[in-house]
Amino acid sequence: MKCHVCGGRMDSIRSDLPFKLDQHKIIVVKDMPVEQCQSCYEFLIQDPVMEYLDCLLDSVDSGIELEVRRFAA
Ligand SMILES: [Zn+2]
Structure with a gap:
């Protein structure tokens, strides 16, 4: 690529x-x-990773200001 x-x-x-x-x-x-x-150092995120990311970001509590998650796939 x-x-x-x-x-x-x-x-x-x-x-x-x-x-x-x-x-x-x-x-x-x-x-x-x-x-x-x-x-x-431009980077791009592949579609399956982006889908996982969307789910992950949706699952974050609304009240938090900073959270660290580990990519688990
Ligand atoms: Zn480049």
Whole structure:
């Protein structure tokens, strides 16, 4: 797979990524499988991972401000 920004090589890696759900709510997902460009560090998330992520973000309690979840798939 090639980077859509610079055409560089994308590698499959596991990364810890923060997702800001609204102004005061941040979820950090550890060990997310993503494709990351070795040249410009642009990354992209594959569809199955995105679906899992949607479920995970939906399951977060509404009252929390910061939560750390581990990607479990
Ligand atoms: Zn790139």
